[in-house]
Amino acid sequence: MTEHLRPVTFTRAGAFRGARDALPMALGSVAFGLVFGVAARQAGLSLAEATLMSALVFAGSSQFVAIGIWGSPVPVFAVIVATLIVNARHLLMGAALRPWYSRLSRGRAYGSLFFMTDTNWPLQLQAFLRGEREGAILLGSGLFMLSTWVASTALGHAGGAIIGDPRTWGLDFTVVAFFAAVLVKLWRGRGDALPWIVAAVVAVAVHAVVPGFWHVIAGALAGSLVGAVRDAR
Amino acid sequence: MPADPWVLDPLAVAAIAGMSLATYSMRAGGFWLMRWMPMSRRVEAWLRHIPGAVIVALLAPMVARGGPAELVGVAAAALAMRVVGHDLAAIVAGIATVALLRQVL
Numbered sequence: 254m255t256e257h258l259r260p261v262t263f264t265r266a267g268a269f270r271g272a273r274d275a276l277p278m279a280l281g282s283v284a285f286g287l288v289f290g291v292a293a294r295q296a297g298l299s300l301a302e303a304t305l306m307s308a309l310v311f312a313g314s315s316q317f318v319a320i321g322i323w324g325s326p327v328p329v330f331a332v333i334v335a336t337l338i339v340n341a342r343h344l345l346m347g348a349a350l351r352p353w354y355s356r357l358s359r360g361r362a363y364g365s366l367f368f369m370t371d372t373n374w375p376l377q378l379q380a381f382l383r384g385e386r387e388g389a390i391l392l393g394s395g396l397f398m399l400s401t402w403v404a405s406t407a408l409g410h411a412g413g414a415i416i417g418d419p420r421t422w423g424l425d426f427t428v429v430a431f432f433a434a435v436l437v438k439l440w441r442g443r444g445d446a447l448p449w450i451v452a453a454v455v456a457v458a459v460h461a462v463v464p465g466f467w468h469v470i471a472g473a474l475a476g477s478l479v480g481a482v483r484d485a486r
Numbered sequence: 487m488p489a490d491p492w493v494l495d496p497l498a499v500a501a502i503a504g505m506s507l508a509t510y511s512m513r514a515g516g517f518w519l520m521r522w523m524p525m526s527r528r529v530e531a532w533l534r535h536i537p538g539a540v541i542v543a544l545l546a547p548m549v550a551r552g553g554p555a556e557l558v559g560v561a562a563a564a565l566a567m568r569v570v571g572h573d574l575a576a577i578v579a580g581i582a583t584v585a586l587l588r589q590v591l
Binding site for chain 1 (some may be wrong): 487490491492494495497498499500501502503504505506507508509510511512513515516517518519520521525527528529530531532533534535536537538539540541542543544545546547548549550552556559560563564566567568573574575577578579580581582583584585588
């Protein structure tokens with residue numbers, strides 16, 4: 254349990270492996286990039302503005318929320334506050350990387366964190382939890398997903414609504430299926446049951462009454478703390 | 487609809503820059519804050535429970551909100567993951583199941 258004492262590598266091969274592992278997620282996100290491009294155009298963003306947002310923010314759900322409250326003049330403060338709230342769940346995800354990423358140089362660690370999303374963070378973390386010491390998976394997968402996200406945003410904005418509703422093809426289910434697969438891999442045995450049940454119950458309950466992504470933070474904190482307290486006894 | 491695709495409204499750029507900063511501060515902030523928390527067995531145990539708890543907290547409301555098609559889709563994805571051992575297989579199985587069931591149900 255002294256994970257933070259062993260060195261972590263950061264190789265080109267690791268980055269390429271990250272990109273390869275992210276392929277299904279990148280393809281799945283293309284549909285949503287197209288939809289986002291269309292929605293951004295309808296909300297009044299220019300092609301340059303929509304593409305710039307996808308490149309600099311790279312966080313789908315918060316971008317859709319921003320588009321939802323966009324107007325003329327742009328409500329700058331409201332958009333920024335909404336973004337903070339929707340993306341606050343990343344605090345916990347970054348914290349979980351601490352034992353390994355603290356072994357990387359600051360530039361590599363803080364640079365890689367720019368590319369952290371809900372779907373490539375599990376790829377990097379699973380590698381660490383399997384006992385691997387490769388830290389460039391987040392960067393490689395993130396760069397790949399960022400490029401497909403930006404390209405599909407631009408394409409959606411320029412081309413308009415070609416693909417229609419991604420729900421028809423079940424593409425909205427990509428992320429759900431991926432999370433289910435991640436959980437199968439993360440399952441370490443019966444000891445995970447209690448924290449996971451607590452996380453699920455709290456998340457569903459909070460989701461029912463509080464808008465935004467607070468349910469992720471509430472559920473994840475409740476579940477992980479219950480697990481930590483039980484393990485300590 | 488914007489007339490010029492290359493127009494950059496100053497307020498829009500300010501909002502986008504602010505969004506970028508806000509998002510990065512969340513991405514880097516949790517990692518940074520943990521600097522001040524000394525690593526102990528207990529903290530490591532907590533960090534090890536975060537991945538599963540975060541994914542469960544993301545997934546549970548998605549499943550609860552969905553109908554029977556989504557529920558079966560999650561089961562199909564998990565089963566494919568157990569049998570084949572690759573997340574691509576799980577994603578394909580999940581999407582195919584849901585797309586099919588949405589047509590039928």
